[in-house]
Amino acid sequence: MKRTCLFLISMLLIASNALFSQQKTAKAPVDYVNPYMGNISHLLVPTYPTVHLPNSMLRVYPERGDYTSDMLNGLPLVVTSHRGSSAFNLSPFQGSENDIRPVISYSYDQEKIKPYEYSVYLDEQQISVNYALSHQSGIYELQFDRNDPVYLILNSRRGKLEWDGKAVSGYQQLNNNTKVFLYLEPELLPHDTKTNNVNGNNMHVVLTYSSNTKTIKLRYGISFIDAAQAKKNLYREIPDFNISRVTEQGKAIWNKALGKIQIDGGSNDDKEVFYTSLYRTFERPVCISEDSRYFSAFDGKIHEDNGIPFYTDDWIWDTYRATHPLRVLIEPEMESEIINSFLRMSEQMSNFWWPTFPEITGDSRRMNSNHGIATVIDAYRKGVKNINLKKIYPATKNAIMAKTLAPWSSAPSGELDAFYHEKGYVPALKEGESETIPEVHGFEKRQPVAVTLGTSYDEWCLAQIAKELGYTEDYNYFLKKSFNYRNLYNKETGFFHPKDKDGKFIEPFDYSFPGGMGAREYYGENNGWVYRWDVQHNVADLISLMGGCKGFVNNLDQTFRESLGRSKYDFYAKLPDHTGNVGQFSMANEPSLHIPYLYNYAGQPWKTQKRIHKLIDEWFRNDLMGVPGDEDGGGMSAFVVFSQMGFYPVTPGSPTYNIGSPFFNKITLQLGNGKTFKVIAKNFSEENKYIQSAKLNGKVWNKPWFSHDDIRRGGILELTMGKKANTQWGSAPEDAPPSESKVSK
Numbered sequence: 023m024k025r026t027c028l029f030l031i032s033m034l035l036i037a038s039n040a041l042f043s044q045q046k047t048a049k050a051p052v053d054y055v056n057p058y059m060g061n062i063s064h065l066l067v068p069t070y071p072t073v074h075l076p077n078s079m080l081r082v083y084p085e086r087g088d089y090t091s092d093m094l095n096g097l098p099l100v101v102t103s104h105r106g107s108s109a110f111n112l113s114p115f116q117g118s119e120n121d122i123r124p125v126i127s128y129s130y131d132q133e134k135i136k137p138y139e140y141s142v143y144l145d146e147q148q149i150s151v152n153y154a155l156s157h158q159s160g161i162y163e164l165q166f167d168r169n170d171p172v173y174l175i176l177n178s179r180r181g182k183l184e185w186d187g188k189a190v191s192g193y194q195q196l197n198n199n200t201k202v203f204l205y206l207e208p209e210l211l212p213h214d215t216k217t218n219n220v221n222g223n224n225m226h227v228v229l230t231y232s233s234n235t236k237t238i239k240l241r242y243g244i245s246f247i248d249a250a251q252a253k254k255n256l257y258r259e260i261p262d263f264n265i266s267r268v269t270e271q272g273k274a275i276w277n278k279a280l281g282k283i284q285i286d287g288g289s290n291d292d293k294e295v296f297y298t299s300l301y302r303t304f305e306r307p308v309c310i311s312e313d314s315r316y317f318s319a320f321d322g323k324i325h326e327d328n329g330i331p332f333y334t335d336d337w338i339w340d341t342y343r344a345t346h347p348l349r350v351l352i353e354p355e356m357e358s359e360i361i362n363s364f365l366r367m368s369e370q371m372s373n374f375w376w377p378t379f380p381e382i383t384g385d386s387r388r389m390n391s392n393h394g395i396a397t398v399i400d401a402y403r404k405g406v407k408n409i410n411l412k413k414i415y416p417a418t419k420n421a422i423m424a425k426t427l428a429p430w431s432s433a434p435s436g437e438l439d440a441f442y443h444e445k446g447y448v449p450a451l452k453e454g455e456s457e458t459i460p461e462v463h464g465f466e467k468r469q470p471v472a473v474t475l476g477t478s479y480d481e482w483c484l485a486q487i488a489k490e491l492g493y494t495e496d497y498n499y500f501l502k503k504s505f506n507y508r509n510l511y512n513k514e515t516g517f518f519h520p521k522d523k524d525g526k527f528i529e530p531f532d533y534s535f536p537g538g539m540g541a542r543e544y545y546g547e548n549n550g551w552v553y554r555w556d557v558q559h560n561v562a563d564l565i566s567l568m569g570g571c572k573g574f575v576n577n578l579d580q581t582f583r584e585s586l587g588r589s590k591y592d593f594y595a596k597l598p599d600h601t602g603n604v605g606q607f608s609m610a611n612e613p614s615l616h617i618p619y620l621y622n623y624a625g626q627p628w629k630t631q632k633r634i635h636k637l638i639d640e641w642f643r644n645d646l647m648g649v650p651g652d653e654d655g656g657g658m659s660a661f662v663v664f665s666q667m668g669f670y671p672v673t674p675g676s677p678t679y680n681i682g683s684p685f686f687n688k689i690t691l692q693l694g695n696g697k698t699f700k701v702i703a704k705n706f707s708e709e710n711k712y713i714q715s716a717k718l719n720g721k722v723w724n725k726p727w728f729s730h731d732d733i734r735r736g737g738i739l740e741l742t743m744g745k746k747a748n749t750q751w752g753s754a755p756e757d758a759p760p761s762e763s764k765v766s767k
Contacts, residue, residue, distance in 0.1 A: 051280035052273060054290075054297035057135045060649025061089035064610065065594055065601050067105060069302070069653045071135045075272055076279040076304035077333070077356065078157040079312075080244055082140070084133070085111065089646060094142070096125040096177065097151060097162065100244045102194075102202050102382050103335060104306055104655045109194040109202045112240070113175040114149050114164050124177040124224035137301055138272030154268040156259035158252075158312065159243040163265045165236060172231035172238065176206065183227045185215045190227050191249040198383040200319045205252035206242035209263045210235070239263040246310055246317040246382070247324055255312055279304060282352040283667070287687025287706060291644040296666050296685070299642070303345050303656035303663065307336035307360060310382070319384040320377075321370035333363040334380045338397065339389035340612050340657025346397045347404075347671040348660045354406045354694035361401055361409055364394060368417035373434070376414075376421040390429040390469050390546050391476030392421040393674075395483040400674040402490065404730045415487050419496075422484060426461045427477055429469050429546065433461035438468065441523070447474045447509040450520035450528055450544055453537070467538055471510055471518050472546035475556040478507045482559040482762065483675045504762065507557050511567050516577055517554050520544045534587045534606060540599060547599035548613055551581050551606035558616050558673050561623045562761035571624040571755075578620055582607050582633070602641050602650030609641045610651020615661045616672045619680040623758050627726035628712055628747035631683035634665050635711045638685070667691075668701045668741065669728070672759065677730035680759055681752070683711045684741065697736030703743050710743040713751055726752035727759035 057071035068088055074081040082098040085108050096111030113126035132143040140153040148167035153160065166172055176183055176190050181201070183192035189207040196202060212229035219225045231238065241263055243256025260268055280300055285293060310316050311331040317324050318332070325332070333356075338346075349357045367377045367385065376395060379388040395418045402409045426433045427442060438459050442448050448470035451457065462468055482504035488496035512519035512527060520528045533550030537543035545553050554577070557564045565574040584606040586593045594601065602610030607617060618633040641650040642662050653659055664670045668684030689701040716723040717740040718732060728739065 050273075050277045051284075051297050052137060052276040052301075054294045055137050055276075055280070055301045056294050056298045056644055057137065057301075058089070058646055059295070059298045059644060060647065060653060062646040063088070064647060064650055065598050067652045069649050070105065072101075072305055073135060073137060073140050073153070073155060074305060075138065075155065075157050075275050077307065077309055079246075079308050079310050080155050080158055080160055081305070081308070082108065082153070082155065082160070084135075084140075084142070092129065093127045094130050094144070095127050096175075097153075099160070099204065099206075099242060100202060102196060104337070109179070109196070110204050111175075111177040112162065113177065114144070114147070114151075114166075114238075115173045115175060116147060116149070116166065116168050116170040119173070122173055122175060122228060124175065124218075124226045126175065136273075137276050139269050152265060154265050154272055156268060156272065157309075158245070158255035159241065159259040161239065161241040161260055161263065161265050161268050164238045164240075166238075169234050171233050172235045174208070174212070174229040174231070174238065174240070175226050176229070177224055177226040178204075180223055181225060183225050184217065185227050185229070189253075190229075191252070192225075193249065196383050198319050199322050200246065200317070200383045202382075203245040203247070203249045203252045204242060205245075205249050205256055206240055207256070209239040209241075210237075239265065245312055247312055247315060251312050251315075258313075276301075282692040283663075284690040284692075285686045285688070286690075287703075288685050289708070292666065292685045294644040295638070295642050295648070295662065298644070299659035299662040299666075302653060302659035303348060306341070306655035307333040307363075307380070308382075309333050309359075318366070318370050319382060320367045320380075323370075325366075330362050331359050332366065333360045334367070335382055335655075336360070337379050337388070337654050337657065338394040339378065339391070340654035341660070342393040342396045342400075342674055343612055343615055343657065344660035344664055344671060345656040347400060347674055348663060350401050350404050350406055351691060351693060351699075354401075354404075357397075357401050358406050358408045361398060361406075361414075364397070365410075365414055365417065368414075373425065374417050374420050375425045376417045378421075385432070387432040388430055390473045391427070391480055392418075392425075393476070393480065394418075395421065395480050395487070396674040399483050399486045399490070400671075400677075403486070403675065403677040405734055411487055411491055415484075415491060415493075418487065419484060422477065422480055427473050428459070428461045428463065429473065429542075430463040430466040431461045436461050438462065442474070442477070442506075445509070445525075446503070446506040447521060448477075449523040452522055452528060465539075465542070466546075467542040469542050469544070469546040470520050471544050471550070471553055472556070474510055475507050475518060475553060478504050478557070479559045481506070486675055501762075504559060505563070507560075508563075508567070513567075516568055516573070517550050518556070519550075534584070535593070535596065539596060541597060547597075548608055548611050549597060549600060549606065551584065552600070552608055552611070552614050552617075554581070555617045555620060556613055559675065560762040561620060561672070562758070563763035565624055566763065571626075574624045575621065575626055575629070578617070578624075578629075581605055581617070599651065604637065604640070608651075609637055610658075612654070612657050615658070616670070619670050619672050619682060622680050622726040622752065623761065625753040625755065625758070626749070627681065627752040628749050630680070630726070631712050632747070634682045635685075638662060638665060668703070668739070673761075676760060678727055678760055679730070681713070681716070681726045681728065681739075681741075683713065683743075693734070693736065695734070697734070699733040699736060700738045702738060702740045704740065705743045707743075709745045712744050712747045714742045714744040714748045715751060716741050724752060724754065725757040725759075
C-alpha cells in the first residue's frame, strides 16, 4: 500500500511538472504576432511592421524604403499617420564631427520587431538599439561597442528643436496647421550641445558625449497640444528609465487586447496569421486625447473631451466593411467613442458633413461614397450604447445631399450631384469627351458606376437610420433611392454598365479592362467583374436581376474562373490595385471582401466554405509576402479575422452574420458586455472544412447565417465538419440570409 501511494505521488509529481513545463512554454496571443507578414508587397503598398499599443497615438516602424532596403534612415520617434514617415528622427553616431548630418543612414542587422518593442544592431556603427513604448511616450536604450565620442542627433524635418539643459523639446509642422510636439530627456546629460538648421528645414540638435560612453537611455513624450503636454504624457507613462518595465507593460496590454479572442486547435501558421491580422486591426483609429484634452485639426482648436476620448486616423472606406463590425463585438465601448468622435468632427468642420477619411490633419475626403454612415447604423442596431441618432442623422444626410459625390472632393454638391439625385445614376463621359465639372478630381475621375453603387448602399443606410428615428418620409425617399444601382444594370450582359447623360450605355465596352488608370473613368481601382457584386445591401434583388439563383451562382463561379484576358504586365499596369487574383476576383482590394460569402444567398453555402479556405490559404500566409494588397489600417485584416473564426458581416447596417468555415477547433470571443460567444468546429482538420450540420445555442441550425441578437447575450455555434461538402445544409430558399428584397426562384 505504501509503495502504491509513493508510486501515485511520483506519477502526480511528474504529471504536474510536465503540466507546469507546458504552461511555462505556452505562447501568449501576442507571441503569435508576426509584424513582418506582408512586408514585401505583391505590387503596391506593403504592410508595415508597426510598433504601437492598441489604438494608441504613438506608432513607429523602421525608417526605410521597404523591407528589402539595405539602409535605415535614422531611428523613428513618432509616425503621425498610417504609412507616414517619422516626424522626428534620432541618429546615434560615432565618427568624425564633420560627417554629422540631420539624419544618418545605417547598415543594420539582427532586427527584431514585436508589437511592443524593437531592437536592431547598427553594424558599421557597432551600436545596439533597444526600444519600447507606451501610449504617448517611448524609451530608447543605446549601447556602444566602440570607444569614440558619441553624438546623438535629433532632427525635425519641418519644425523647431531646442535644448534647455535637461531635455530637447520642439515640434514638427504637419499639414492643415497641425503640429506634433516632442519632449525628450536623456538619462545621461551631454557635455556639449549644438543646434543646426539646414536651409530652413531639418533643424537638428546634436548632443555630444565623451569617449568610452557605453550606454545612453532616452525617454520621450509626444503631443498634438504642446511640448508641455508632451512632458506630462511622458512623466505619466514612463516615470523612469526602466525599459524592461515599459516592455513588460506593453506586452501585457497587447495580451489583454488580443486575448479577447481565444483560439484552440489549428496549425501554428494559421494562429500566426490570425493574431497578426487581429493586431493590425488595432493600428487605427488612434486615440489622441491627452489628459482629457485633444487638438482637433477639424477646427484647429484644443477641446475638452468630457470623458469621451477622441479618435481619428480612420480610412472608413476600407474599415467600415469588417474592422468596425469586429470592434462592435469585442470593443463596443471604443466603437461608441469612435462614432461620437465622428460626430464631433462633423460639428467642428465648416460644413456639417459626416467624415469619410478622418486623419490627424483633418478629413482628407478620399475614395468614393461615404460609408461612414454604415458604421453608425451597424453599431446602433447591434446595441452599441450612447449613439444619438437624432444628432448624427443630419450630418450623415448632408454627406449625401449637400456634399458632392465626386470622389476625392470636399466641394459642395453641384451639377453632377443634381443629375444623380434626379436621374438616379452618375453619368459617364463618352470616349474622348472632356470633363467640364469642376469638382471632379483630375486623376480620380467620376467613377460613375462605383459612385452610383456605393451611394445606393449609403442611401440604404440612411433609410435605416430614418426608420429608427420614425422619419417615414425620409425613410421612403432613401429606401427608393437605395435601388438606384438598377439604373446601371445591363440585362443583356449581367453587369453594371456605365451610361452617358442621355441614358445610353457606353459602347463598345470591356468589363475586364475598362477606361483609364485603375478603371477610374467608370469604376474605381477595380474592374466591372468586382463591381458586379457591389450591392451588399440587397443581394436578393441582385439575384433577381440575374434571373435567379442558378444564373447568380454561374456568374459568381465565372468571376473566379475568368482569365485576365491579357498579360499580367498589361493588366496590372492599368489595374495595380486589382491584385491577388483568382480569375477576375481580386483578394487584394476591399470591394471584393464580401463576394465569397454571396453563395450563401443562392443556396450553395458549401461553395463559400470552399472559397474561404482556398483564398486565405493562397493569399494570407505567415511570410513576407503573406498579404495580397494594400492593408489599409485593418480593412483587409479584419476580413481574415472574421473568416478564420467562421463568420462574416456581409452587410454592415444589418445585424446579421454569414457563416463561412472556421480554421480552428474552437474560438471564444469575449464580448464587450461580459458575455462570450463560442464557435466550436467538431471534427475540424485542414481537410474537414465543410459544414455537415450545425447547432446554434443548442438548437439545430440549418441557416447559413445568424443574427447579432442570437449572440449578444452569449452563445455557442456548433459546427460538425467533414471532408466532403454537404450540399443540402443551408440550401433552402427560406434559409437565405436577410436582404432588402426577397428572392423568388
